[in-house]
Amino acid sequence: MFTIEHEFDATVVTLVDDGAAPLQEDVVINAFASVVTISQYDPVSDSVQKVTLSTAQLRDLRAALDLPEGIYQFEQSKD
Numbered sequence: 001m002f003t004i005e006h007e008f009d010a011t012v013v014t015l016v017d018d019g020a021a022p023l024q025e026d027v028v029i030n031a032f033a034s035v036v037t038i039s040q041y042d043p044v045s046d047s048v049q050k051v052t053l054s055t056a057q058l059r060d061l062r063a064a065l066d067l068p069e070g071i072y073q074f075e076q077s078k079d
Contacts, residue, residue: 002014012031013029014028036053037051037052038050
């Protein structure tokens with residue numbers, strides 16, 4: 001299950017683990033104009049862990065989900 005909220009400066013997607021137990025904590029994705037943050041509460045450290053991706057890293061991640069094992073690099077457009 002997931003939710004989508006459009007806020008003033010970001011789109012917020014929350015992924016809720018509604019599968020079989022043991023369940024993971026919710027994952028919150030904040031998509032800003034220049035970066036995307038992914039955060040999740042860690043019960044072991046009792047803190048929220050956050051990862052920040054640039055838009056280029058997000059583009060690479062999106063492509064990587066559909067590619068086989070290997071090393072890839074986007075070429076700059078010659079326009």
